[in-house]
Amino acid sequence: xxxxxxxxxxxxxxxxxxxxxxxxxxxxxxxxxxxxxxxxxxxxxxxxxxxxxxxxxxxxxxxxxxxxxxxxxxxxxxxxxxxxxxxxxxxxxxxxxxxxxxxxxxxxxxxxxxxxxxxxxxxxxxxxxxxxxxxxxxxxxxxxxxxxxxxxxxxxxxxxxxxxxxxxxxxxxxxxxxxxxxxxxxxxxxxxxxxxxxxxxxxxxxxxxxxxxxxxxxxxxxxxxxxxxxxxxxxxxxxxxxxxxxxxxxxxxxxxxxxxxxxxxxxxx
Amino acid sequence: xxxxxxxxxxxxxxxxxxxxxxxxxxxxxxxxxxxxxxxxxxxxxxxxxxxxxxxxxxxxxxxxxxxxxxxxxxxxxxxxxxxxxxxxxxxxxxxxxxxxxxxxxxxxxxxxxxxxxxxxxxxxxxxxxxxxxxxxxxxxxxxxxxxxxxxxxxxxxxxxxxxxxxxxxxxxxxxxxxxxxxxxxxxxxxxxxxxxxxxxxxxxxxxxxxxxxxxxxxxxxxxxxxxxxxxxxxxxxxxxxxxxxxxxxxxxxxxxxxxxxxxxxxxxxxxxxxxxxxxxxxxxxxxxxxxxxxxxxxxxxxxxxxxxxxxxxxxxxxxxxxxxxxxxxxxxxxxxxxxxxx
Numbered sequence: 001x002x003x004x005x006x007x008x009x010x011x012x013x014x015x016x017x018x019x020x021x022x023x024x025x026x027x028x029x030x031x032x033x034x035x036x037x038x039x040x041x042x043x044x045x046x047x048x049x050x051x052x053x054x055x056x057x058x059x060x061x062x063x064x065x066x067x068x069x070x071x072x073x074x075x076x077x078x079x080x081x082x083x084x085x086x087x088x089x090x091x092x093x094x095x096x097x098x099x100x101x102x103x104x105x106x107x108x109x110x111x112x113x114x115x116x117x118x119x120x121x122x123x124x125x126x127x128x129x130x131x132x133x134x135x136x137x138x139x140x141x142x143x144x145x146x147x148x149x150x151x152x153x154x155x156x157x158x159x160x161x162x163x164x165x166x167x168x169x170x171x172x173x174x175x176x177x178x179x180x181x182x183x184x185x186x187x188x189x190x191x192x193x194x195x196x197x198x199x200x201x202x203x204x205x206x207x208x209x210x211x212x213x214x215x216x217x218x219x220x221x222x223x224x225x226x227x228x229x230x231x232x233x234x235x236x237x238x239x240x241x242x243x244x245x246x247x248x249x250x251x252x253x254x255x256x257x258x259x260x261x262x263x264x265x266x267x268x269x
Numbered sequence: 270x271x272x273x274x275x276x277x278x279x280x281x282x283x284x285x286x287x288x289x290x291x292x293x294x295x296x297x298x299x300x301x302x303x304x305x306x307x308x309x310x311x312x313x314x315x316x317x318x319x320x321x322x323x324x325x326x327x328x329x330x331x332x333x334x335x336x337x338x339x340x341x342x343x344x345x346x347x348x349x350x351x352x353x354x355x356x357x358x359x360x361x362x363x364x365x366x367x368x369x370x371x372x373x374x375x376x377x378x379x380x381x382x383x384x385x386x387x388x389x390x391x392x393x394x395x396x397x398x399x400x401x402x403x404x405x406x407x408x409x410x411x412x413x414x415x416x417x418x419x420x421x422x423x424x425x426x427x428x429x430x431x432x433x434x435x436x437x438x439x440x441x442x443x444x445x446x447x448x449x450x451x452x453x454x455x456x457x458x459x460x461x462x463x464x465x466x467x468x469x470x471x472x473x474x475x476x477x478x479x480x481x482x483x484x485x486x487x488x489x490x491x492x493x494x495x496x497x498x499x500x501x502x503x504x505x506x507x508x509x510x511x512x513x514x515x516x517x518x519x520x521x522x523x524x525x526x527x528x529x530x531x532x533x534x535x536x537x538x539x540x541x542x543x544x545x546x547x548x549x550x551x552x553x554x555x556x557x558x559x560x561x562x563x564x565x566x567x568x569x570x571x572x573x574x575x576x577x578x579x580x581x582x583x584x585x586x587x588x589x590x591x592x593x594x595x596x597x598x599x600x601x602x603x604x605x606x607x608x609x610x611x
Contacts, residue, residue, distance in 0.1 A: 023412050147378065186459075251596065
């Protein structure tokens with residue numbers, strides 16, 4: 001195909017999954033205890049979207065990747081120290097909350113507004129990428145609303161594979177129920193793809209890529225506009241950790257035959 | 270007074286999925302709790318008559334439908350137009366729908382077009398002092414919130430397994446068909462079909478009684494100093510088939526495929542449960558060779574009775590999370606379980 005894609009990836013940070021999370025009541029609604037201190041990682045599914053975008057851009061000449069990221073500026077800077085070494089992209093940073101309790105409607109408006117202002121972005125070549133859901137809010141709704149605001153009506157969710165034909169036609173595999181895939185074709189860009197795991201491993205760090213990216217990352221962070229993204233119209237009555245702790249019966253020093261029989265009896269009960 | 274629209278789409282055979290009956294029950298219960306709110310049903314599919322007939326006794330005020338060949342397949346552009354038309358006709362304040370890949374894709378955009386708001390993965394719906402409150406999980410099932418919104422229409426996408434399915438006698442339903450025009454711009458996407466794994470590897474079974482979770486221990490060196498992948502595959506598949514179970518995997522096990530390690534051949538990221546995988550709902554769960562702490566064990570969150578087999582009595586997957594922990598060799602135990610189930 002000719003002309004390449006303009007691939008915009010929406011992705012931000014989430015607390016490292018290994019961290020213990022505790023909700024607190026903040027001044028504007030629920031938040032996480034020590035939220036600004038928690039180590040953060042790139043949202044996993046958005047990360048897969050970024051790696052797939054970079055691979056696609058590598059294989060389709062004249063393509064370009066932007067990463068649009070909404071989060072506290074200081075934390076985005078920390079995140080970029082690791083992400084920027086993985087793949088090439090141009091950062092569009094927005095300074096605001098990346099918390100899970102923000103309203104996706106407002107988040108979508110903020111992201112769409114930032115994408116609309118990207119200098120040189122050709123909407124007819126636009127592939128809008130993101131995770132199929134975040135590891136924070138886990139709604140799986142933001143990307144569709146961003147795409148709607150950008151007038152994109154070809155949308156795909158939980159994508160694991162994208163193949164681009166010589167004619168520019170997109171062939172897409174989306175996860176559906178019971179471990180199956182729905183295969184679709186789309187007559188090219190513009191389109192939105194909310195990625196699941198994809199098929200690529202996390203790229204190794206490449207210091208050269210990091211140095212290239214950092215030339216644009218730091219100015220992008222300095223330029224980052226503040227966005228007032230909060231809980232919007234949501235009224236939270238309670239946010240709690242699950243309290244249930246089970247009394248675990250430990251079966252030790254028991255022959256495998258007895259254990260197997262007990263398990264079978266339990267399965268058949 | 271709230272006004273409820275229950276959305277559902279048909280399956281390939283024209284029937285409704287179980288999750289649709291669950292959401293219908295949720296809608297009817299909510300209507301009762303609200304003091305008799307009106308419930309309209311909106312159906313989408315190639316031909317919805319059989320689906321409408323199956324719920325004709327539910328007491329809905331009316332049944333609307335957007336149907337035809339353009340609405341047979343699960344496609345964002347046409348599904349969104351269909352939902353928009355149903356919402357416009359029914360003018361609801363609350364829109365309930367079951368979680369499905371089809372609705373998960375299209376309802377957020379439809380809610381935006383209807384100037385509404387949307388909550389997904391609804392785990393409970395209650396009426397408190399006359400106001401609707403819903404419950405959903407945040408941070409991948411690590412904390413639960415109860416919340417409300419004033420904005421209407423409010424779309425609520427209900428997780429399967431939360432409510433009992435509605436049951437009633439089938440009859441002959443009167444369906445009000447809505448005419449919806451579809452332009453060529455909505456046909457840029459063409460659904461080619463569904464790729465189904467062959468029966469030997471179709472290991473994800475949402476309706477199964479038991480979730481079998483395999484951890485990375487299956488691919489580690491065993492007491493003889495060797496790894497036994499083929500044996501592990503045979504034992505796991507044997508249990509899945511004879512126990513009629515669904516197969517889940519820990520992240521570390523499925524990640525081995527992208528890290529170049531020797532892998533269980535029928536295991537993919539689709540099987541992954543937990544922090545970056547799914548959190549399925551099954552009455553029972555048996556974890557084997559899993560390890561890890563709280564963040565990884567969210568795959569257990571919606572499993573009723575839980576048991577685990579591990580060589581580590583302090584295993585984070587099991588202590589405080591499982592009802593029973595068998596400190597034993599899973600290779601040995603599962604071989605004997607399979608023999609008993611055969």
